[in-house]
Amino acid sequence: MAVRSSALVLAVLARRRVLRRHDRWTPERLAAYQDRAAAELRRWAVRRSAFYRRFHAGLLDRPLVELPVLTKAVLMEHFDEISTRPDVRLADLERHLAGPGAAELFGGRWFVCATAGTTGRRGVFVWDRREWVEVLASYNRAFDWAGVAAGPTRRVPMAVVSSTNPSHQSARVGASVHSRWLPTLRIDAGDDIADIVARLNAAQPQVLVGYASMLRLLAEEQLTERLRIAPRFVFSASEVLTDATRALAAQAWTARPFNVYGATETSGLAADCDRHAGMHLFEDLVITEIVDEHHRPVPPGTFGAKVLVTVLFSRTLPLIRYEMSDSVRRATDQRCGCGKPYRLLDAVQGREQDALRFPGLDGAAAPVVQPIVFHHVMDDIAAAGWQIAQRDDGHLDVLLAHPREVDTEALTTRLRSALTARGAVAPAVRIQTVNAIPRTPLGKAPLIVGPTTSIPP
């Protein structure tokens, strides 16, 4: 395993050198590259996938933006026909993820991850080794731009506080990059905060990576001096980094946090450069269209309702104009002193998941329960979607869309004991079956909803 991991890291470092050259391209050269790469992907998809042959029939000569949009529902429904590899079948992948060997490669060669996503429907994604190098290189680019100089001659200890569930991409990426140059301490964001603090104090990481909500908690711990680390680089991933959290982190560590925007489907999608003028889209890896509800492009300065992504390196599961429900905004001022040709995003909204507060056992202070605690329990539930909502009276509503064989009594027990284990008084739990997870006005179906932001059931 260690040998394979080192070989992967070497491949990623080689890819990093190539991507650095792209950073010096002119916008014209980038556009020409995108056209070529998209055409190649489209030809591959139509040749190798029965689904795309129908989906794109008669459209091969049309521009990318005239192709139909691929939703997650359609992707999951036609997965086996979209897959370009006969040995990659959804039912087998699902079995693999649910089994004891979920942390291993599927069939000895495929990297598989699942995501609950923000639309409330579970997605399964798969990459071969060559694609996985692109996935790792895309996240590595964020480190590279920030100036983290890990490599064969430089050991940079890193701590990642996020999911350690092997079916989550962040966990899998972490396992892949762990090497003697980038020794990675992985801490589950659902662990007790005092325990997280103790482990970070012992590790003294130079690079700290976490969800925005976790960075906020850790910054508070640092300011009260329970946490005593001095990371040179702080990265916020997966969630919206608010100005308040940014400021708090800067105060705690004097290192301004770098924002990274990614998704399981696309891997790294955008990141801050060292000027912090916004996040540059990784346009040589993914073509990102920012659109309204009707898939019409929105201008800079306006939030879109969705993004459509064309993942230029996707081959096993080609993603062409794949719809994600993220709401992002292009910066009106597209100038950045760094000279990279990639366009700038200045905001991502609506990806928050609430951390919930519960009364503490034995009158102790109210523990804050991170979203991941619920993910641990809910990830294995066989349902088309789920949502946990904390109501004003404190009880939890668990909504399940089209559940299959769910033992509600066992689920209630698991949720309540997960909360008790965090020092919380377990609330009443009400499990309901719904046709669809309720959406916010923006079309989001958040997985975890606190009382103040609750959407009407």
Ligand SMILES: [Zn+2]
């Ligand atoms: Zn820049």
